[in-house]
Amino acid sequence: MADKAEKKVSGGVKMLLELGPVAAFFIGYIKLKDEVFTIGGTEYDGFIVVTAAFIPLMLLTTGILWALTGKLSKMQILTVVLVTVFGGLSVWLNDERFFKMKPTIIYALFAAILGFGLWRGESYLKVLMGEVLPMEQAGWMIITKRLVGFFVLLAVLNEVVWRGFSTEAWVNFKTFGLTAALFLFFMTQSRVFSKYGIEPPKEDA
Template sequence: MAERKVSGGLKLLLELGPVAAFFIGYVKLKGEVFTFGGVDYDGFIVVTAAFIPLMLVCTGILWALTGKLSKMQVMTVVLVVVFGGLSVWLNDERFFKMKPTMIYTLFATILGFGLWRGESYLKTLMGEVLPMEQAGWIILTKRLALFFAALAVLNEIVWRGFSTEAWVNFKTFGLTAALFLFFMTQSRIFAKYGIEKPDEEA
């Protein structure tokens, strides 16, 4: 299926909407206990159970509109289903809390494997929208691989050492802000190694 353009606002809504809904749902249901089939589930598990199909629906809509999903998007959805499903099935929130660790570890490993082969898989994903010399991609990929590894360790520290509420805030705001700040601080690489796109005008 050929890739199609979709408005930036709609794309952002489909990508971040489920995360925002998870946070709002948790805030409203934290401390609550719900009984299904004679088993008690706290608000976190109930919100997780709702988050999984919402994530699948939004990702499916995004795929239907654009005709394409990145490998990272696919892997993220798979891990959400696997670890979120385990949390709901076993009534144990720890599995869902481990999900960011698994995602960032996987991303760091994939980028690291590419670097070991002398390649930048990040360039494969972003090269068309962000033209840059190979040396710049290698530097950025090294930094991002280390950054993902650090986020994986940080997630383990937060979910194991702090409350569920602290982890939800960290996941919703902390991780998002950290990714934003990381790319903001890489402006020198973009300025030094960036390649200007040729004018498409005839």
């Protein structure tokens, strides 16, 4: 039953499906950033065209991931919905600002949800990650508090970059800066994980 409920997929394939669309967006933007396309009598710059291609690619890779694993996290589902909505608005209205606002809304929403849980004395992060990362409640509360502040910081940074810098600077920030920041955050929490982590019980031979 367990194998049926949770299908296994190699880490390389999973990473390709999750990060592939982002890498494709970056490469597509670099190649088409100075191009202008006339479609149906309306001019679209390279950013809008790449955004239009990114949406179905994101839907396709997420669908493949779901077919291979049998499940999607709430974060993955929310990300796809926001990409579709705000990316679609950017393409429909020919206005790149909507797509650039997407990270701000995602991080602000995550911070609000986790903050609401903290207000109730709970860690919603534990609900999402508790099975794969067993840890004492005190540890989850510490990580969740820090993550709320971190998400707020990322939301503010995204607003500063897309409003104050060029589109190319924002694409680099979105592709490399935000990804590196998330990895760095969790790497710096290693002391909390080691202090409050719970080792799974060992089965008798």
